[in-house]
Each structure stands twice: as structure tokens, then as C-alpha cells.
Amino acid sequence: MKTTRLGLLGCGTVGGGLVDLVERERPRIRARYGVDLEIRHILVRDLGKRRPGVDRRLLTSSAIDVIDDGCDIVVELIGGVHTAGAFVRRALGSGKDVVTANKALLAAHGDELFEIAAARGLSIGFEASVCGGIPIVRVLHRGLAGDSIESIRGIVNGTCNFVLSRMEEGLDFDAAVRAAQQRGFAEADPSLDIDGYDAAQKIRILSSLAFDAPITHESVIGIRTVTRAEIERAHAGGCVIRLVAEAERMPGGVTLRVRPQEIDAADIFGTIRDEFNVVAIRGRATGEVILTGKGAGAQPTASAVLADVIEIAQLRRGRGVEARDVERPIARPVAVRAAAAW
Ligand SMILES: NC(=O)c1ccc[n+]([C@@H]2O[C@H](COP(=O)([O-])OP(=O)(O)OC[C@H]3O[C@@H](n4cnc5c(N)ncnc54)[C@H](OP(=O)(O)O)[C@@H]3O)[C@@H](O)[C@H]2O)c1
Structure with a gap:
């Protein structure tokens, strides 16, 4: 089974919740969905902060380490508009699918980001951006x-x-x-x-x-x-x-x-x-x-993020043309329409 490598931007409330959840649910996700997840790098601002349960060797203060160094899906959980937008653009530009919980970013730049994703055949998962843990x-x-x-x-x-x-x-x-x-x-x-x-x-x-x-x-x-x-x-x-x-x-x-x-x-x-x-x-x-x-909180929101990650990992794993055909109506036009309304 090929491992899907995650580049995590942010390890605060939701990012920390996601690290816990991936660790706890990894065997079940592997068995149930045929998706093996590995967090490869985690971007933070403060490398010295206490982060119980987080492997310090994964931490970096360089977004480029996270986005460019061999991950398959970039998970944006830093929040805000400007920096998060630049990171998401870079991730899409380098062919990475993106999952985000960031309603503010999508409200400001959703149209543009979904257009970039659609043009490159990539997905942006945004389940966690509305109503946290409710799917x-x-x-x-x-x-x-x-x-x-x-x-x-x-x-x-x-x-x-x-x-x-x-x-x-x-x-x-x-x-x-x-x-x-x-x-x-x-x-x-x-x-x-x-x-x-x-x-x-x-x-x-x-x-x-x-x-x-x-x-x-x-x-x-x-x-x-x-x-x-x-x-x-x-x-x-x-x-x-x-x-x-x-x-x-x-x-x-x-x-x-x-x-x-x-x-x-x-x-x-x-x-x-x-x-x-x-x-x-x-x-x-x-x-x-x-x-x-x-509708908020570390674990409920992380669970919505993880659901997007699993779905995109399954699509990436590739069932040939069929998978791409399934992906198109699910991820992109909806996302574009949603973005247009924001
Ligand atoms: N909290 C919720 O219940 C919830 C619910 C739904 C959606 N969301 C959305 O989820 C996203 C994350 O929220 P959160 O509550 O987890 O935020 P948070 O607790 O403030 O965590 C933000 C994380 O991003 C890192 N970070 C921020 N700016 C950075 C930068 N410029 N460079 C590098 N690292 C940076 C921080 O690093 P340090 O740890 O070093 O400070 C921290 O780890 C937001 O878009 C939010 O709207 C949150």
C-alpha cells in the first residue's frame, strides 16, 4: 500500500487535533479505506512551544520544507488570509491537493484558488470550514x-x-x-x-x-x-x-x-x-x-479535515480514468460555485 504523505501547515488547536487523530486512527483508516497516512512535516511559527504528542523532528518553521519536500496533500491549518493564501497557491502550483479549514481564506480568495485547482486537476477539500465536525x-x-x-x-x-x-x-x-x-x-x-x-x-x-x-x-x-x-x-x-x-x-x-x-x-x-x-x-x-x-474544537474539526484527506487520498490512489471522472463533479465545480457565492 502506497503511503500518502501529508504536509501540515499549522499545529495549533485543529492541527494538534489532526496529529492526534492521524496517530490514533491510522490503523483503522488503513484497514477500512486502504489509505496509509504519514505526516511528513509540520509548519509552526514557534519551534520552542510545548506540543504534547507531537514528534518534534517533524516540526519546521519553513513552509517550503513542508510544501516542496515530497508530500502529496498539503493541509492548511494556520488560519488568516494573506500567508495562508500564499502557501495554498504554492501548494497548488507544485501539484499538491489541498485540504483547509479556513473559511476566511476561501471567502477572500476562494474563486481564484478553486480555479487554479480546477485548471491543474487538483482538489481542495473544505468540509471543516463550515460547521466544524458536522459533515x-x-x-x-x-x-x-x-x-x-x-x-x-x-x-x-x-x-x-x-x-x-x-x-x-x-x-x-x-x-x-x-x-x-x-x-x-x-x-x-x-x-x-x-x-x-x-x-x-x-x-x-x-x-x-x-x-x-x-x-x-x-x-x-x-x-x-x-x-x-x-x-x-x-x-x-x-x-x-x-x-x-x-x-x-x-x-x-x-x-x-x-x-x-x-x-x-x-x-x-x-x-x-x-x-x-x-x-x-x-x-x-x-x-x-x-x-x-x-461546530468547532480540536478533535471535531480535525475529524472533518481527516475525512477530506482520506477522500482525496483515495482519489489520488487512482482508479484510472474512472476516479478522475468521479472526482470532477465532487470536488471542483461545487467548490467553484461555493467560492463564487463567498
Ligand atoms: N479552532 C476551531 O475550533 C476551528 C473550527 C473550524 C475551523 N477552524 C479554522 O482552522 C484554522 C486553524 O485554526 P486553529 O484554531 O487551529 O488556529 P491556531 O490554534 O491559532 O493555530 C494556528 C497554527 O498555525 C501556526 N501558524 C500561524 N501563522 C503561521 C505562520 N505565519 N507561519 C507558520 N506557522 C504559523 C501556529 O504556529 P505556533 O503554534 O508556533 O503559534 C499554530 O500552530 C483556521 O482557519 C480556523 O478558522 C478552526
């Missing part, structure tokens, strides 16, 4: 390929869940945001999450995977205006408030909405807290399909 990209693109999707509704932003959950426990909005920042749930500038734009980006991506139709209406309202009084009123009526993102097929296009909604506390959407996400997809033939799970 929503695959479900929308493959699992429900036989159905027409009518709507998608989700709670997809962990920061807003965390803030609203703390407000239910008695904190006011500002204190709840500070608590989210202290726990690492929110950025120093939390506006992307709090004002609903992160949720809007995610529902746009999901919408571009689900519908062959343009977005004709979009409205985004975040949770900044939600008050403790509103949360208490909802609570008295057996409800909670959550930031809900929706995409609905309408005549002529797709309507997107992100807004706080009052939800029955007993409804599955009402039980979602902190890093958990939920997505409900309604198909014309299938009816409703609901996925819920961790």
Missing part, C-alpha cells in the same frame, strides 16, 4: 444529490450561542461577550460573529452547495440588540433565543435570512448551546434531515 458539505453535495433542496435552517455560530446561553444565566450582553472572549469563544473584535456576518457567510456557502439559483434577497441581523428582558420573557414562555440562519428557495432565487428567533426550549434548535451547531435541511423528496454536533 454538512458532504451531506448537501452527495447524500442529498438525488433530491431538490427547498430550505436550510441552522444555528451555526458558537460565539452567539455562548453569549445567549450566558445571558440566560443572568449576565448582560457586554459581560457575556467578555466571558466568551475569556473562554476563547470570541475574538478580540467579536463583531463578525455578534453581528451575524459569520452565520451569513456559512449559510451562503451552504446555499451555494444546495441550490442552483442566485441569492435574490439577503438580510442579516445579529444578536447585539437582544436584551436580558427579551431573554427572560422568552424563558417565561418556555422558549430560548438563538441566532438562526435560513436559506429558502423562492421563485426566481434564494432568500437568505440571519436573525435572532424565539424557539421552543424543547425543540432540538432550543437545546443548542455553546460550540454545538444544528442544521435542518428540507428536501422535496426526503423531507427534513437534521444534523447536529460540535
Whole structure:
């Protein structure tokens, strides 16, 4: 069995999770999928940092070591736009498939990167970039390929869940945001999450995977205006408030909405807290399909990254022309369409 060599860019929360997961799951992946994985190099900024479970001999501060030195798939987990973009361009330019969890990068440069990949016959896996450990990209693109999707509704932003959950426990909005920042749930500038734009980006991506139709209406309202009084009123009526993102097929296009909604506390959407996400997809033939799970965190996100790695490794392993024919509709045009919507 030929070994698939991984070049890992980044060994932080998700990268560290991936190192653990590859180590733990390698025998199962080999037996079940016929894919033998080896991490060849790992790019980090600080070579002296403590990284339990990571073989220090694999660490380097040179991206060129990782990308150019004999790996098959480059896994980008450094985050950010500029440097990550340069590394991904270099990886694609040198014929490497790429897996990334970086929604910000794809939002800024997805069109260009997917075009480069398509032109070179390469894949970019991005399952982990939306809803962390929930395999929503695959479900929308493959699992429900036989159905027409009518709507998608989700709670997809962990920061807003965390803030609203703390407000239910008695904190006011500002204190709840500070608590989210202290726990690492929110950025120093939390506006992307709090004002609903992160949720809007995610529902746009999901919408571009689900519908062959343009977005004709979009409205985004975040949770900044939600008050403790509103949360208490909802609570008295057996409800909670959550930031809900929706995409609905309408005549002529797709309507997107992100807004706080009052939800029955007993409804599955009402039980979602902190890093958990939920997505409900309604198909014309299938009816409703609901996925819920961790939308962030080291191991859940690493698991989505690893699923992309396994899929691409299988495609690379090559079943001749057939494999390439399968790859085209799965990885590239979808990715290009998704990118176009970002
Ligand atoms: N965390 C999550 O739950 C989650 C969920 C979904 C998606 N994602 C996405 O996954 C990606 C990684 O997130 P993360 O939370 O794992 O980030 P992180 O903990 O900050 O880790 C980033 C890693 O990249 C390295 N790095 C950053 N800039 C570098 C540079 N210029 N040169 C070399 N190494 C560099 C860092 O090195 P040092 O260790 O030396 O500092 C670190 O190992 C991001 O795109 C994020 O949006 C994260």
C-alpha cells in the first residue's frame, strides 16, 4: 500500500487535533479505506512551544520544507488570509491537493484558488470550514444529490450561542461577550460573529452547495440588540433565543435570512448551546434531515479535515480514468460555485 504523505501547515488547536487523530486512527483508516497516512512535516511559527504528542523532528518553521519536500496533500491549518493564501497557491502550483479549514481564506480568495485547482486537476477539500465536525458539505453535495433542496435552517455560530446561553444565566450582553472572549469563544473584535456576518457567510456557502439559483434577497441581523428582558420573557414562555440562519428557495432565487428567533426550549434548535451547531435541511423528496454536533474544537474539526484527506487520498490512489471522472463533479465545480457565492 502506497503511503500518502501529508504536509501540515499549522499545529495549533485543529492541527494538534489532526496529529492526534492521524496517530490514533491510522490503523483503522488503513484497514477500512486502504489509505496509509504519514505526516511528513509540520509548519509552526514557534519551534520552542510545548506540543504534547507531537514528534518534534517533524516540526519546521519553513513552509517550503513542508510544501516542496515530497508530500502529496498539503493541509492548511494556520488560519488568516494573506500567508495562508500564499502557501495554498504554492501548494497548488507544485501539484499538491489541498485540504483547509479556513473559511476566511476561501471567502477572500476562494474563486481564484478553486480555479487554479480546477485548471491543474487538483482538489481542495473544505468540509471543516463550515460547521466544524458536522459533515454538512458532504451531506448537501452527495447524500442529498438525488433530491431538490427547498430550505436550510441552522444555528451555526458558537460565539452567539455562548453569549445567549450566558445571558440566560443572568449576565448582560457586554459581560457575556467578555466571558466568551475569556473562554476563547470570541475574538478580540467579536463583531463578525455578534453581528451575524459569520452565520451569513456559512449559510451562503451552504446555499451555494444546495441550490442552483442566485441569492435574490439577503438580510442579516445579529444578536447585539437582544436584551436580558427579551431573554427572560422568552424563558417565561418556555422558549430560548438563538441566532438562526435560513436559506429558502423562492421563485426566481434564494432568500437568505440571519436573525435572532424565539424557539421552543424543547425543540432540538432550543437545546443548542455553546460550540454545538444544528442544521435542518428540507428536501422535496426526503423531507427534513437534521444534523447536529460540535461546530468547532480540536478533535471535531480535525475529524472533518481527516475525512477530506482520506477522500482525496483515495482519489489520488487512482482508479484510472474512472476516479478522475468521479472526482470532477465532487470536488471542483461545487467548490467553484461555493467560492463564487463567498
Ligand atoms: N479552532 C476551531 O475550533 C476551528 C473550527 C473550524 C475551523 N477552524 C479554522 O482552522 C484554522 C486553524 O485554526 P486553529 O484554531 O487551529 O488556529 P491556531 O490554534 O491559532 O493555530 C494556528 C497554527 O498555525 C501556526 N501558524 C500561524 N501563522 C503561521 C505562520 N505565519 N507561519 C507558520 N506557522 C504559523 C501556529 O504556529 P505556533 O503554534 O508556533 O503559534 C499554530 O500552530 C483556521 O482557519 C480556523 O478558522 C478552526
